[in-house]
Structure formats: C-alpha cells, structure tokens
Amino acid sequence: MNIINGNSSVTTKPADTGSVTPMQTQGSVPAPKNQAPSSASAMRNTPASTGVASTTALSAKLSEYMSPADLKLVKEAYRFSDEMHLGQVRKSGEPYISHPIAVAEICADWKLDVQAIMAALLHDVMEDQDVKKEELIERFGAPVATLVDGLSKLEKIEFQSQIEAQAENFRKMLLAMARDVRVILVKLADRLHNMRTLGVMVPEKKRRISRETMDVYVPIAHRLGLNNIYRELQDLAFSHLYPMRYRTLSKAVKAARGNRREVVNKIMDAVKTSLREAGLQAEVYGREKTLYGIYRKMHDKHLSFSQVLDVYGFRIVVSDFRESYYALGTLHALYKPMPGKFKDYIAIPKTNGYQSLHTTLIGPYGTPVEFQIRTQDMHHVAESGVAAHWLYKNEEGSLSDLQHRTHAWLQSLLDIQKQTGDSAEFLEHVKVDLFPDSVYVFTPKSKIIALPRGATALDFAYNIHTDIGDQAIATRINHEPVPLRSELKNGDIVEIITSPDSRPTPNWLTYVRTGKARSAIRHYLRTINLNESTELGKQLLAQALLSVNLNPELPDALIDKLLNESTAKEIDEIYTDIGIGKRMAALVARHILDLVEDDSSSIPFQHYGDKQSAKRDPVIIYGSEGLSVQLAPCCLPIPGDGIVGQLKRDQGLIVHTDDCEHAKRLHIKEPDRWIDVNWGEDLNRRFDSRIVVTVSNERGALARIAAEIGESDANISHVNMEDGDANDMTHIHFTIQIEDRAHLARIMRNIRHLNGVTRILREHS
Template sequence: MNLIPADPTLAGPSALAPRPAAKAPGASASGLATSAPSMPPVLPAGVASVSHLADKLADYLSPSDLKKVKEAYRFSDEMHLGQVRRSGEPYISHPIAVAEICADWKLDAQAIMAALLHDVMEDQDVKKDELIERFGAPVASLVDGLSKLEKIEFQSQIEAQAENFRKMLLAMASDVRVILIKLADRLHNMRTLDVMAPAKKRRIASETMEVYVPIAHRLGLNNIYRELQDLSFSHLYPLRYRTLAKAVKAARGNRREVVKKILESVKSTLAIADIEAEVYGREKTLYGIYKKMRGKRLSFSQVLDVYGFRVVVDSFPNCYVALGTLHSLYKPMPGKFKDYIAIRKLNGYQSLHTTLIGPYGTPVEFQIRTQDMHRTAESGVAAHWLYKTGDSNLSDLQQRTHAWLQSLLDIQQQTGDSAEFLEHVKVDLFPDSVYVFTPKSKIIALPRGATAVDFAYSIHTGIGDHTVSVKINNETAPLRTELRNGDIVEIVTDTSSRPSPTWLSFVRTGKARSAIRHHLRTINLPESIVLGRQLLAQALLNLSIAPELPAALVERLLNESSAKSLDELYADIGIGKRMAALVARHLFGLIGGESASAPIDHNSAAELDPVTICGSEGVSVQLAPCCLPIPGDQIIGQLRRDQGLLVHTGDCTLAKRQRAKEPDRWIAVKWGVELNRRFDSRIKLLINNEKGILARVAAEIGESDANITYVGMDEDKEHVLHQLRFTIQVKDRVHLAGLLRNVRRVTGVNRILRERS
C-alpha cells in the first residue's frame, strides 16, 4: 500500500512548495526555520520527498500503520504551512528527512509519526492534549519529550540548555525512541548547517560534539556517531577539515594498489581456509585521523593506518579461525590485538581488532565480526529498541542500555539542578572503558580513570556509601587507585562509614559523584544552613543591610532564586552552590539600592567580616590537605561548589593559583578563640643514618605532647642521610614551634622544618 494519497496536494516534492500562511511562525533552533518570505523561494535540489519516505515505510509497516503515518504527515504539513528553513526549503522537508532517517532504522509507526510531528508543539504551539486526541498518548509523549522548554524563563542560556537536555534525557530513560528521533533530527540539521552564520554553526557543532556524539556512541549508533563527528569537525575547524580531506583524497590514489593487493590476498587466503566471508576496505573518518594526529603529535604522512579492512564471517567460531588465518598471512604487531567479542564494549560493540604489517611494511588494521555483530556495531540499540521493557528475553545489549537509562533516573533523584545533572551525565558518556572483575568473576565496565569508589557505587549506592577500604588483586590499595583492565576488585564496607567529601576529587562516574553530593547535602544540611546563614549575614552587613529580612523581601528573593525555602538558600550558600556576596547584592537591588546586576568587585567576597573557624564545624568546613593550616596561621577560605568551605593557609601556593582563576569564590576567615581539638601538621627532617635515630625522634615528639599519625622515610643514593616525614597533631603554631625546637636538639638531626604545599 502506498502512503501517498490520490490528493495531488500531498503527492511528492512539488507538493512541498510553501503556501500562504495564516500566521508567520517564529524561528526554530531545532529545525533552523525562519518566517516565510513575501515571495515563495525556488526549491533547491535534494528536498526530501514524501514518496521516498513512503517507499521505505511500505517495506516493513502494515497498511493500518501506514494510514496513521499519513495522517501525521497531513497534520504536520498543515501546521508548518508557509514556514521555510533558512535555506529556502519548505519547513516540512525537515520532518520528512528526520522520518526517513528513522525509517532506515526501521523504527515503528509511533516513532515515525513522532518524527513527522516533532516540531509542532515547539513551533506552532500545538498542545499535548490535542496530539493525544489525534494520535494517541505514546506519540504525544514522544513529541513532548523532544520539545524544548521555551515557555519557561531561565536565568541564563546555559541553565535553559541544561534543563532542555535534562528533560530530553529523562524522556529517553523511559522510552529510548526519544533520543533516536532526536539524533535523527540533529543529524539532518548538521547536514544542512552551511546556511547558518559562522558563530551559530560553531555553537551548534560544539554542542553536537559535546553531547550528541557521545550519546550516539553510548547507544552503539556508530554510523551516526561517525557522521556527526565529521560534520561537527567540518564546522568547528573548516580549514583543517578541508586540508585533511585533500590529503586523504591524494593518499587514496597513492594507496589504491596496496589496498587492492591486500584485498585479493585476504580473500584468497580465507577461501583456501574454507571460511565464508565478506572482505572490504574502509577509510577512517577525517576526525578520527585528525584526533590521532593531534593526540600523538603526528603529521599526516606519519599516520599510516588511514585505511582498514573489515572481515564479516558467517559464524562466531570463524571469527577466531579468520584471525589465525590472517596472522599466518601477515605478521601481527605486538600489543595491537583486542578481543571485544569475549569482553564487549559498554555499547554492545563486538569485534576482534588486530593490526598487521602488510605489504611494503604498512600497518593495516582488521576488524573481524559476524553479521549480527556487524548489524549491532552499525545500528546499536536502534536494531533492538528498548521501549518494550516488559520483554523477559532482552538481549545483553538491551540489558546494558536499559541499566544505563535507569541510572539517569537515579542521578536525577540525587541531583540538585539541571546543570549538575548534565555534568554527571556527560561524565558517563566518555567512550573509553576499563573492564574489571568482582570476586565472583562478574565483569563490570567503568569509564577510563575510574577508581575503587566508582566500582563500589556501580555495584550499589549503599555499598559505595559504606565503603572503608578496597582490595585490588588481593592486595589492599588506596580508595583513589585508578582501576586497570583485568583487576579483581573487592570492596570492604562498614555500616558506620559515610562518604568523604574528598572522594569528589577523584571519582569519575556520574552515579558516584551524584550519590556523594546527595549524601553531603542531606547529612550535613544543618551545618550547611548555619554556615550559609553566617556568610549571608556578613555579606549583608558589608552592604549596610540588617540580616533580619522582612517576610515580603524573603518571599521575593526565594521566587527569583528558585529556592523553596530560606533554609534551602542558606544551605546552597553553605555548600558553595551560591555566592553570599551575589545573593546580598541581589537583595540590595530588591530593596531599592543599586542594580542587582551591577558589576561586582571580585574582591568583595574576601572583604567581608571574616568567618570564624573553630575546628569543630564538621565536613561543611574542612582544612585543606595541601597546606594543613593550624591555629596561628594566616588563613583564607575557598567556597567549593557542593563541598562547603575549604580553609587554606594564606601563603599556600595551590590556593594562590586557584584564587587567580576564581577570585569570587574566596572569603576572609579567622580562627576562633576557643579551640578544643588538635590539628594535623606535616614536618620534614634530614637525619644521619645511624642506629636508634627514629626512636629518639619519636620519643621527643611524644614528650612534646604531640601525637604521630603518619611516618615515612626517603633514603638517599649514598645511604648517608635519611629524610623523615611525620604527620603530627598539635594545638597551634606556638605548640608546633616548641616541638621543632625540641626535636632539633636530638643527636643526629641535621635539619627540621614544617612541610608546606
């Protein structure tokens, strides 16, 4: 059955010419639309054809489904009447092109309908209820998940973008077709991006490279992944792209004979081994070549493996038989073999990778896989879309993808705002992975650089929260140890243990980061509220505003800051999510002072009355491990996002560098009068290599009323002098000075000093 009706107004490319519009639609960032000009433009070549889409759908959709798609097309065509793209094409050509890409993946009728309708809510103000009535709730939900939140006012473009991504990704978590349609939409927009202004091209290309490319890779959509990469590269660095394209074209001619010779040799060798296989050459993407040149600092002539070969065999065992056959034909390069069949990638990709020394000493990469593996490698989750989650026979790829989508919901529940949610998700989109084992030999895939804490949270949030130590390959290791392929990891837990704020400095996965931040926000909420109230009060006094605010003013402040309560606002200030000086300036504007948006002196935060540090504030206030300040030191405080206040010494070199980068995140702090605790400090000694020296030094430290929490020793090459390092607990700077004098008198101690950052 043909989708195209007898009505000539819906019968092909000529029907797509713009007709006079009853209203002039606005511009659309999604479809790159603009208002209709006074004169209909001449249609350029290549306008998407409804008949071409119909032919694709007729191959796999039933007549009843085709009828529903036809109704969706008619409605979309009517809604976009007179609207044209910036290129001059009628706007309806864009939804048709998006639907064609979805049809290539053989998505169902609901997805095709949503692709045709994906801009009607955003551009034409069609309500969700109307879509439900016309096309059903599933289609309406898909379109809603694809529509931006343009009716909501956001404080910044970044916040608006983050909230739109959050909405789309959460919709994807419940129905993966949302992101498949969105990727098709983005792909067509990237293919037609040439008509945009250079600045907008760079912005859209950067957004594509940063978010959509890794999502396509994470879902195993390698064809889309590679094309989006190259298109983004061409718009971000047009000169580099053209230069590299020209070089590849020249190399293609020079290496034609080599490629032909390798193809003939491989085909004949596999035939002799009685292996049925398709063998074909493939050219690496321009962005892939550019990335290799830049990462390894190579010229184009030094990138020898521009071409590779793919061997698609008929069965799983023949993958390994073909590998052995190829290794007998050409010598393999050591360390260049990867088995992604036994341990597949996170996105379900499976292949054997090997690099061989081909004719004339040229390295040649081969990928060996079955037809099923090839289909999954090219189409990924689109080959087995996951909206039928009730199916008990989910493939391994479906289970992995479903678990990742579910993790998005977990991160959302623990995340404070959209920007933070997007930050966590981006972390999880890195393509490189390491594969480690539980003690029961279960394989866990984690991002490159993941630590033992990331591993613990990947098992379960409760295990991560109660982690106290880890064994890697049966040996105790620090929690911050980066895991390597093949490690066997065992987590030791204690129900009384809680996450440490320092974990945020080394965890890699979004799940671990969001869970730790959620714990710190909830468990330490009272401390954060007290600190935030103190910081805001001092900021207000600095502007001659009484800290006791009228109820009406508080209500206005909460409405404009999106905080639910004053305590939530205080907590946000206490954990560094909001700056007290900025909130105070905003209040100053609300009560009729100078504009709240007026420029703020970056040193204003440091000029407030100092915050008093008593040493017993808990994890909302921490002493920096780089310089370990003690009472008597000049100190300064750094407000870190979602981690509270970090106190450095005034001469800390790390603090000076960070303050130069973010001057508005630093405040003045001072020591309190009553300090009823001991503080860690590091000392370093240069001693003679003689009997009993360590015991004498340790005894003197004990007699000076200090406790030793760590001792280490470095030995010089001549074995004459040793360098001792102690971490000790002292009351204050005076106590430390007395200890240094006492230890300096010990026989065999040549030099002693306090160790700084």
C-alpha cells in the same frame, strides 16, 4: 504507500501541468516560523507544503515493514504536521515539513515502530506551533504524545541563563530517554538532519550547535552503539567547528587515496586469497578513517598527516564467532601482528554492545594496517547499536545482553536525577559517563564491570550499589590491599571492604570518575551537613551584603521577591546552596541589591551610607564545624597560621594557609570564590600537621623521635620513611596532632636537639 495521496485532504498538482510551485500558489510571503495558519479552511484548501517526491523514500521504507493499519496512522500524523507547519520555512527556504519527513526517514532506516515514526513527524508541533500535549493525546494517543513531549524544548520557562535552559532541556530529554529509548533515537535523527543542513546558519550559530553536538549527542550516539550516526555527527561537527582544517585534511585524504591505492589493492587481494585458501567464506571491505578520526590522532599524538599511516583499515565479516578467531589466525599468518595492538571485544564487549576482534598488522612496505573481524550479527549491532534491538524485549520475551546494558545505563540516569539538585549538575554527571573509553574489571565472582577510563575502586563500589560505596573503607585489587583512590586497569579483580560506620567525605569527590558515584557522594554531603551548611551560608551572605553596603537583616518582602525569582522554595535553601558552594554569596548579594534598587519604594530596607561604614567581618573558623568547613590537605593549616577561605562547589568552605602555593594558583583561576577567614578563640581540639625529619641512618633513631613527640604532648597519626640523598641519611615523614603553631614550634625545637637529627621542616604537599 504514498503519504500525500490516498485519503489526505492536502494535494499537489502533477509536475507536468505547468503550474507554479506549492509555495508560490499561497500568494503571500511565508509565515514566520512560530506563526500558525489563520484558519482551518485555509490549511485544507492550500496545497501541501512539500511535493510527492519528498515523501517517496519514506513511503518506500515504511512499506517494507509496516502493516496497512500502521501506514494509515502515519498518514494521519503527516497530515497534522503538514497543516501545523503550513507556511513555515527553514532557513534554507525549503518548506519546514521537509525536516520532519527527513527525520522520519532516518528513523525508518532503523525500522522503528509506528509510534516512533509518528513522533518523528510531529516532533516540532508542540515547540513551534504551541500544540498542547492534551490535543496530541486525543488525536494520536498517549504514547505518541509522551514521545513528542520528551522531544520538545522548555522555551516557555524563565531561566536565569542560556546555559541553565540548555541543561534543563538535556535533563528532560535524557530522563524521557531513560523511560523510553525511542526518545533519544528520534532526537538523534533530528540532530543528524539539522547538522546535515547547518550550512545556511551564521558561523557563530554553526559553532554553538556543533559544539553542543560534539559534547552531548556524539557521545550519546556512541554510548548507544549507533556508530554510523556517531561518525557522521563527528565529521559534520568537525567541519563547522574547524572549517579550514576540515577542508585542508579533506584535500590531503583525497590525494592520499591515489597514492595508496596500489597498497590497498595489494592487501585486499592477499587477504581475500588467504581466507579463501583457509576455507572461510568472508566479506572483506576496505575502510577509510573519518576525517575527524585522522585529525584527532594528529592532534593527540602531534603527528603530521604523512605520519598517520593507518588512514585505511579493513573489515572482515564472517558467519559465526568461531570463524572470527580462525580468520584472525589466518591474518596473523599472512602479516606480522604489532605487539600490544590486539583487542578482543567479542569475549568482552564494549559497554554499548559493540563486538569485534581488532588487530593491527605490519602490511607491505612496513605500513601498519588495522583489521576488524566480526560476524554478520555483530556487524549489524556495530552499525545500528541499540537501534538494532530498540524494543526492550525480543521475540522470546527476554532481554539481550545489549538491552541489559542499555537498560541499566538508562536506569542509572533516573538514579542520578533523584540525587541531583539541578539540571546543570545532572548534565555534568551524565556527560562524565558518556566518554567512550572504558576499562573492564572483575568482581570476586568473575562478573565483568565496565567503567570509564580513569575510574577508581570507589567508582567500582558505587557501581555495585550506593550503600556499598557509602560504607567503603578499603579495597583489594588483585588480592592486594590498596587505597580506595587507586585507579583501575583492564583485568583487575576488585573487592570492596565495607564498614557500617564509614561515611562519604568531601575528599572522595576529588578521585571519583563516574557520574553515579559523584552524585551519590554529593547527595549524602548535602543531606548530612544541612544545618552546618545553612549556618555557614547565612554567615557568608551577611558578609557579602555588607560588602555592597546593605543590611544583612533581610525583610520578609525582599525574601519573598528573591524566592520568586529563584528555584528555591525557602530562604534556607539559598543559605544552604551558598554554604556548599553551589551559589556564590557575592552574586546573590548583587541580585538582592538589584531588587532593592529596582523596587525601593515597596521594600523598606536599610542602606549603609558608604563602603567605609560597612563592616566586613571575616568568617570565624573553630575547626569543629564538621564537613561544611574543611582544612585543606595540601597545606594543613593550624591555629596561628594566616588563613584564607575558598568556596568550593558541593564541598563547602576549604581553608588554606595564606602562603599555600596551591591556593595561590586556585585564586588566579577563580578569584571570586575566596573570602576572609580568621581563627576563633579557645579552640578545644587537635589539628593535623606534617613534619619531615632528616636523621642519620642508625639504630633507634625512629624510636627516639617518636618518644620525644609523645613527651611533647602530641600524637602520631601517620609515619613513613624514605632514603635520603646520602646513603647514610633517612627522611622520616610524620603526621602529628597538635594544638597550634606554638605547640608545633616547641615539638620541632625539641626534636632538633636529638642526636642524629640533621634537619627538621614543616611539610606541605
């Protein structure tokens, strides 16, 4: 197939005619990027904006696996894209059509179907040339139009910030990916070609695009098992983020190749000989670590380049998985394995479907050498990941293990979207799940569950089902009862204990790791505490308005104007967002002030004369507000303590004592999130407080102290003991429920007078 020749109305002149280039024949300066051609006839009569040579590789790759009917459809998509991008050039000066062709060529390497190749050729026509989705549906069908729409950015929507726009773009792309994985495959091909040609951009834009690539696209490529793309994107992003480090490291690696060639050749010959003598037909490859991989190891372990000994590794590809283990034994007989450096990803594959045996051996001259052993099929999946099986069903109509895992992860994106309030939060949750490290744990029925490194038992519960997570009260790990916050390790057997009366608390957000668990907890807290959060937000906004000399009573005209410029549909949504810490009251008040000043003639509103006349009342705390107001566990404030309030995202108002060291550190990081708070009157409830009593290690000491606490009209909710500095002393830690600071002082005074008590202190964590 030749895309340009055949029935296409766009032509090029032969290279040997001596004619000028196609761009020169247009006789004018190339049109700006977003400027469409002036007329259809001009597009038909103007030579194509790219030459035959630029489509030769694409034509050859597509001809290997497409039917003539499919090739004809691709040709039509190419014609349309070429016409739409006519006169448009890239920053490098190349015709813009060269970019869609390059993206389609990368997709052809994965042997994607005709609809995906057409989408690759058309992926910028909606964004750059304002082509409507309806026109694409009419010309190329709904599936192709849907793919292109999922790839297009939302440039026509007014966003509050560039960050919000970026987050919304990613949200749309990821949700489109969840419905059709081809969207992300084309998008990754698009990003790869852009990164390959990033050199012409200004340094600031290079860094921004490279950081975005490293933060989002690299982990997505890894999560989908696209290891070739993953490694290349990493190195390209590294080269633009840290160009000096990249160049220095590149020179060092080139120099090391010569120095280590003898060692590499010696290992290669020895391995090939050993495998042949063992009767194994295997392919052996030398493999050099990527520059970014070397740099990250140097950075993480504080090593110099000369200390990174495993710059080279080896890959062994055998016929079947049994031979993989046979080859492993052969290698271990040849060189001594390093303890703790063996990983079996064949028995327990990675979440992205990757399978191999990894082992590190002590080679000649004491050099550690890493080996990867896999079958041909495993090698294919390791390099191409989900692109090796991009269709959801294989020829037998069943899902492979890799497809099951990928489909489950993509489905989880849709679940998170249902529970998430905005694009930035959605992206935050998804990025958490994109980190490559995983732990593998077992259910009581021996099913393997993969979770991110650092995941807790509560993450496991939400991974099983949202209802299991919401109702979790305890867990057993390896048949031992442990707290829900316990971090999981490889091989743990995890059992979750539930109760219909259990419900999520804001504190759970501090120790969950996965996006699914975090979004489910936040969703529950938002819905269950809606009224409390709304009232708190209204109070906080009133205080913030007073601080900028505005009347807290907002007129309807101003409320309507505020809603028109936000994503909220009614004012209570804004109050709720403030109450749960999602919006800052001070920023909303500042925005309202700008609206008043910009349109003071049409919005009747009362200004206070000056700041002195604006009374700023603190928020009153009663301790019975529910989950929208929490007493910080680090200091456990009680009535009578001086207190301050911190607005924490999705956790509402957190109240600390004014001398809390943890609060002081948080205040330095986010000073704008702190407000004045005071205790209310007639607090009809008990408050937790911690005390530590140092007592002589003698019989009956604990009983005497517990009895005194009871007689002082307090309740013990928790107690534990530890040995003191001296052998005959013990520290007893109590959590007791009291009325206020005066009540606590009376209890401590009574305990201090008991025999054997040498010290008593109020305890802060």
